Amino acid sequence: MRDALYMPALVATRFNPDLKVKYTALRDAGKPAKVAIVAGMRKLIEMANALVKADRKWASKTA
Template sequence: MLQRHARHRQRQIEAQIASLDAAIEALVAEDPHLLRRRDVLASIPGLGLVTAHALLADIPELGTMEEGQTAALAGLAHITRQSGTWRGRSFIQGGRAALRQALYMPAIVAMRFNPDLKRVYDRLTAKGKHAKIAITAIMRKPIILANALLRDNRLWAPKSA
């Protein structure tokens, strides 16, 4: 009986998620400006529609900021603790937590399947950086790229050699 209830609840949740996705898609489709911004964000490898919608909702300033501001607003900028000659460890804090959460899974996927970002991750871990620090660096890259692409109003294109 518990398994039947769990399956029923899972179907309910899946239907609610599908309904929300459709509502979000309809809202974005109504506004040509939002639609273009969503298309620019979704063109970045590793950022899907869910992440693009999260970025549109959580950081509407995207495309108008400088690199450091983007990372700080996302809560992914390094903050160094130091006083005089004493130096503590750097950490990230502040920013928008929902944005950090939206960027975490795309960063994990990118670190495994995007060759450029995999090289960055491998280089950082080879230098002795903790895995979480390397993942944070990977999370920072797409948000900075998204800001630059939205500023220039262009889709992502692979680098030509």
């Protein structure tokens, strides 16, 4: 399961504004890149579980 989330987390840390902020904050705090990406993986799982629990679809934030 962990391997299946690595690439989506890597892409999300670059293009999803919320995950990018979290990734950058961890990197600025001195965490290794892999640790920051794994944190992004966990965040993706938490978001997916919340969407399933609420029975709703992903809605991107509008500016």
